Amino acid sequence: MEILHYFLFFGLLMSYLGICRAQDTITANQTLRDGDTLVSADEMYELGFFSRGNITNRYLGIWYKNKSPLTVAWVANRETPIRDSSGVFRVDTNGSLLVIAGSNNTVVWSSNPGPVSPPTINPVAQLLNPGNLVVRDQSGEGSLIWQSFDHPGDMFLPGIKLGKDLISGLDRRLSSWKSVDDPSPGLYEALMNTNGYPQLWVERDSVPYSRFGPWNGLTFNGIPTHISNSIYTHDFVMNDKEVYYWFTLVNTSVVTRIYFTPEGIPLRMNWNERTQMWFLYSSANIDMCSLFALCGSNGRCDPKNSPLCSCMEGFEPRNPDEWSASQWSSGCRRRTALSCSNGDGFRVFNNVKLPDTRRAWFNRSMTLGECETACKQNCSCNAYSNIDIRMNGSGCLLWFGDLMDIRTVDESQDLFVRMAVSDLTVQSIPEFTSRPAGSNKKRQTIIVVVSILSILVMVILILAILYGRRKNKRSRVKKIPVQTIDEEYIMDSQDDDTELTAFSLTKISKSTNDFANDKKLGQGGFGPVYKGVLDDGREIAVKRLSKTSRQGIGEFKNEVKFIAKLQHRNLVKLLGYCIQGDENMLIYEYMPNKSLDSFIFDKIKSFILGWSDRFRIIHGIARGLLYLHQDSRFKIVHRDLKTSNILLDVDMNPKISDFGLARMFREHENEANTNNVVGTLGYIAPEYAVDGIFSEKSDVFSFGVLVLEIVSGKKNRGFSHQNDSDNLLAHAWRLFDEGMAMELLAAHMRESCVASEVLRSVHIGLLCVQHFAKDRPTMSSVVLMFDKEGALPQPKQPAFFAKGSLPQLNLASVDDITMTTLEPR
Template sequence: MKLWPILVALVLLPLFSFSTARDTITVGNPLADGETLISSGQSFKLGFFSPHNSKNRYVGVWYNQISVQTVVWVANRQSPIADSNGTLSIAANGSLVITTQNSSIIWSTEATGLTKPIAKLLDTGNFVVQETAAGGIAWQSFDYPTDTLLPGMKFGANLTTGLNRRLTAWKSESDPAPSEYYAAMDVRGDPEIFLWAGTEKIWRTGPWDGLQFSGIPETTSYQGFEFSFVNNEEEIVYSFHILNRSIISRLVVNHSGVFQRSLWLEAAGIWNIFWYAPKDPCDDVSPCGRYGVCDPNNSPICNCMQGFTPKSPQNWELRDASDGCVRRTNLDCVNGTDGFATVSHAKLPDTTSCFLNLSMSLDQCRVMCLMNCSCTAYASANVSGGGSGIGCVMWVTELTDVRVYVEAGQDLYVRLAKADLASTTSSSHNKSNHAAIAIIISLSFLALLLACAGCYLCRKKKVRRAGPGMTTTSSFHNDQLNEESTHEHDLEMPLFDLGIMATATEGFSAANKLGEGGFGPVYKGILADGQEIAVKRLAKTSIQGLDEFKNEVILIAKLQHRNLVRLLGCCIQGEERMLVYEYMANKSLDVFLFDKSKSALLNWQTRYRIIEGIARGLLYLHQDSRFRIIHRDMKASNILLDQEMNPKISDFGMARIFGGDEAEVNTRRIVGTYGYMAPEYAMDGVFSVKSDVFSFGVLVLEIISGRKNRGVYVQSSHLNLLTHTWSLWNEEKSLQLVDEALDYSFPSNEVVKCIRIGLLCVQERPEDRPLMSSVVLMLGSNGASLPNPKQPGFAARRTPFETESSSSKQDSIMLNNMTVTVIEGR
């Protein structure tokens, strides 16, 4: 048998295969399922495909040289084929047609009027219809995008044809049909891009400022990219180009309603999320309402602009700023006394109803605003040339959706009445008046304080004479809370009848039981008016007793923050002690985080929002509330999640009020949960705000990894999550910590930043750990200037609870999520 013919065939086969690879469909040569087109530069491939976990067949375009099939365009996204007998062809009139086995047309394009049409896949990923002799493009897939914007694609409106190209997310990973999430250019006023969920706007880019969209300040830091925005009589479009050919990048609206830019990492074989939005609470559309300013680095995040005051002060106290702000003083258009206050580093307000002139100077813009009685603010339309910029954006409506950045953004000039402008400047001749006013206010406050003290003493005597069971409100004193408390506070709050609680929970039925902790069982209930509640019932065998019950009532009733669970009232009847809370639909964080079947529901955006929310809640407790409060039992099971997965800190039974001059306290009664307690607290009984910071750091690492701070990690020497994380950090392998449930879909720079923050918070020495105010700022920064962490606590030695208990200690220790109480012997 001669081998040479076989060898020749083997050598020529690859060449023959390559030569037969095509990028074109002609009238007589359709594309059947199983065949593909490959662009001339081998960058893209077109053919029939089935999405993940689906048997349906679609015609799509995907990257040819990337190991993970990534579809960037789908033709028949609403009309799948159930089998593998579909065909894509081009008709003699230039119309593209997808047919099934029985020749039924399930998708087609309009006729083009070409005489000899062909359909060709270009190396940009664009699938076009044109004349055979390389004539002009009559139809192109770039005009009908799916969920992806590729380099060179135009996003926005053709004002001549009326075509507005937008990106619409898939319904799911297995269904490319259009979902409710889409991004589209709004060409009114000063054009900007909005992200929508159905009919609701959920995020916007802000207008183009000559360099970037004002709501995406990161754009100017991108290397290897070129961004373009065209606004003329023919079109208003945005596009990007890649200068570095080694970079593969795409812009996508995903099925979770997130706008994100991804870069392909060849070495890792993954798409890495480079940027995404919405990212923080200030990215939501107008979280602070009209004339409010959102700053994610502040707590609370919403403030009114200069010259404005909250429309609903009570709602603002509850951290609900959606009502916005109103003017202190009406504008004076007649006498011309109005002026302007500057909001620096701003994302400009919603510009869909504004006036735009690209040729005016900023001074001309100011004059025009003062001459128009309806004008509320103005700004430069283009700041690319430096200085004050050129062009004019002028608002004649109320200002909404304003946020500020640390360094980015631009100046916004808000029109104010003269009285509100004067209120911000303190001239020397007014200082004496201000001092006199301050003295009067101080004396009035002192008199009020004395009057309140007298009323308090009288009321206290009346309550004692009234006897038990005769009041309609609960009254506790902080000297009853625990042995460490030294202050007294009276509190009145709603009392619920035991019968109402029993009815609401259907007799505290097992079906309504949400869970159980050291305090006792928690039940879901529904009041007569339909309000859903959570009822925490003190168990007779509870390791937390009446002191903790009273402590929680005292503390949480006085606290109001969007990231703290809200106490609605309590029930005290006979031996029953219950706390009534707002109901949290998604229960606690640990339910999702440590359950592999549910952890996939926590994408990175949700996890990051949870981290930020916990940080802001702790900052409020430590710094912004009327008391300085140490929680002392921060853990995943004490972080509750509402319907939108927003975190709320709960369970204040172990919390402690600090005095104004107290920095730390030493206690003989150690409370908390194993794995979350700071070393100085667990070993020496010393706690401070830095104890909560340590617990927060553990939580951050648990949220990133999806694992508890307990057990052996990879190597037998790793006793816990902190040791494991510290090892990966030193080996520059931090991303190996990330929960597999995220499936590599996360921004690596942001994850590394959070790991660094987590390690900074769990450092062994309390003085090395940051305050929560610094943590909130770190979360809002790019992470480049953060300090390097030192060794975590418990990283190099076993904890005292991992050895046998000393006979000099009385222990009440329950591991996992149960609270620990240890009383040190003398």
């Protein structure tokens, strides 16, 4: 009997000491030390502490059991290794997983790095068969608290969702190791980019590196080898709660994984039981053409050609000298400008990877015919395609602006690109191809007439250019006299003044095709703005002072004075000026996406700017304003901040423009008073509108209006709501006060936004539009509010709360064109 008791006691003791080896769970009362392991029920995966290669650092991870060499599927403390073998793993009573360096009892990793959650009664960690480490609350119905599949490393396993949870904001992405033996985060990340229509991306150091997508119903466009088979099946899921890609096993006896290498290459590896080795099953189509936008805008990459890059039919190199030297980043431009009113056509491009869809508009239920009609009816639409290639195809993608990252692929998905009629062959023009063969004579007549007219136009154009050059040679060029700028605002030393180029009228006229109407980008209070292309291929924006403008030479000099000395990534760059005869012009860097208002207030183009784009734009504007108010050499108040004065570059980065009304403050000066209010209704702060007092808090108010407009897609001025008579600011405050701030967000973004970011943006926007300037935060505080999590102060009722409370100003603008009378300084 004593011997029986001895064996029973010994068995219980060994069971307790070896519990981590024999079971797949660990509770809050247990610990796992370095040397012990947790094993999944099917004995496929094992959890414990490990080292790789000659590196002695210890990490808690999950690896494939009994497979050599050690193949790690997940790592907890990637960035904080333990330097010795004292590591301890345990479950806290609040459900957090902890990795502790036992030598100094320091927590080096926690699954819940934020605020401590309420204690759970009985948390348990379990290593599941798919290799997923989960924490559940055993006191309830086993509700999930945390899982490792939500935080993958460099391994993409069956069941992992690569993508975003649109409710919580959780972004599941792969992250490469620094090297094969160092699990700390490397340079590359694979993610689901949900801007526009979702697509798979690889980023290198947070910069786009390669792109796979979009999903075409069978696979990601551009990866023809990535198709379902007898081993696994995969799918792309997109709904109002989440957007993700995943794969599941058809044959569960096969061991397969996607390994994201330290070089950023996704490889599918399968285990061969006979040879006891991993072998390469498939890989993405990796070559030079995989580099994102290698051929620039409107260029096409073909790995079978030499050189790799060529312009798409109907386009020509933007900078021929660079292209001849195999430098393609400048991309291609249209050979012939579009003429929407005269009817453009479409050229079909076969076997291409569809362009970058971050700025694309989409509708998943439209037919291809409806898609073509939608593109035809919008002169800004440059291309269209269907989304799903199965059966007869369905869904609609519309592209606006330049087409980026196109390459030749061995799969069938057609891209229809808008072309001028003259750049289409007779056979490709739908109006011609639909006619019977008996109309050949009529077609020939049309061709002859068009040819004759083209020759006449060319002759007239050449004569006009020669005449213009002869006339301009007689003109006397004037330069900006530095003395004309108010001495009060001359910088301390002219030695460090930013030098601007004095452009000749001849050069500017040539670059804009003599200020042709099709080169006109827009019209403001200053005058018209034109797009130009210099002889060296640089694209410019020419701001031409109108002779009838209420803004005159004062604002012209004011803008030169300010913007020439301001250098920031979120401020537009002034390249030079032109003063000749009666002409006064400012020359800027060209912003291909024009102004923010052309996107957020447009019914179709508003779909191009997803929430992540808008959130990034808000951040950029805030940083630009912070620079003006605090980080530049002088404190500068813009005084006319509005959506039309926020320009967008090719990557949709915001740049503050139009400094004609800006005012500089001395070192100890915080506010000023004027009898002449300048600015635009809807953006003017109340103390400025009523009392003529302006300060940096006036810009903060305008920024707050901008934030609420960007979130809602609605203009503050002229806003109306069916349930009340509030303006936009009052409507936003009511929703916020009732806990319904998400309702302010434009409907098309509610499926793809991060709710916490939206709520925080609305909250900060309302803080910025409070009635009294002293209650508004400074821009430095605003930037910190965006960059750091934490509680925010409660906003008070905003300024101009009632719709009829907007002040009546004689000098404020009409139709958002700023009309001003400058006061003496």
